[in-house]
Amino acid sequence: MEILLVDDHPMIRLGLAHTLSTALPELPIAEAASGEEALQRVQEHLPGLLIMDFDLPGISGLETTRRLRQRVPQLRILFFSEHTELSLVRQALDAGACGFLSKAAQPPVLVEAVRRVLSGHAYIEQPLATQLACQSHPMQAGDVRLSGLTQRETEIFLMLAKGTPSRLIAEQLCISAKTVSNYLTLLKSKLQVSSQAELVHLAIDAGLLRIAA
Incomplete structure (x- = not known):
């Protein structure tokens, strides 16, 4: 190649x-x-x-x-x-x-x-990825925490918020399921949430995820 x-x-x-x-x-x-x-x-x-x-x-x-x-x-x-x-x-x-x-x-x-x-x-x-994301989805005042995520953390955050199973995330990103679990723990700490459900609400509030009609 x-x-x-x-x-x-x-x-x-x-x-x-x-x-x-x-x-x-x-x-x-x-x-x-x-x-x-x-x-x-x-x-x-x-x-x-x-x-x-x-x-x-x-x-x-x-x-x-x-x-x-x-x-x-x-x-x-x-x-x-x-x-x-x-x-x-x-x-x-x-x-x-x-x-x-x-x-x-x-x-x-x-x-x-x-x-x-x-x-x-x-x-x-x-x-550049952060600037593009912020330009495409202007964040609410309380969502500035998202700008502190790395590209990989943002990627996994969005996949988790969309309900992608950890096993599938691991397969798609070529990482272990344990690594995905570690990222979830890290994201909860960085974003100051206590559950994956709160990650979903955070993504919706930031305009990064839409609720199906």
Whole structure:
């Protein structure tokens, strides 16, 4: 399973390649310096993941993503950009990207993002994910506690609130049932609730969960 780095700056590609080759030596790395080159490379050899920049000579990273997803709907694309305006993050996700990471992210965050996207999950860098969630679902005054959750905690919080069984959460997130139980205990403490039912009410009050009519 190959990773294709799409960035017009050789030093950026070099740094990415070094970080990923060190952490994930089993994955071959290929490079493209433009959207046109990325389109050609994907046509010749389908990679498992593209790491895409916004600013590319010729076709933009956004347009390249749209074209690639039209041709290969299952293709997984992770944006890696210095531009982190929420409007651009939304455009990238709407175009079909599976994740978004800023170029200020530390190497371990990059590696975690790659692993998550390759395993079939979406990944948005934590500060951006929080901003998107708050923008989409303005929180009530008493729900500011939710902004203190990590991305994984938020993910499990929403799954628990929707009534997803712990066993299924463990399977979907590739963690143990014991870990899910530990997260539930942690969430109760962080959110100052005493039961899973209160988690549901908190999600409803925050606008993150709707009651079926």
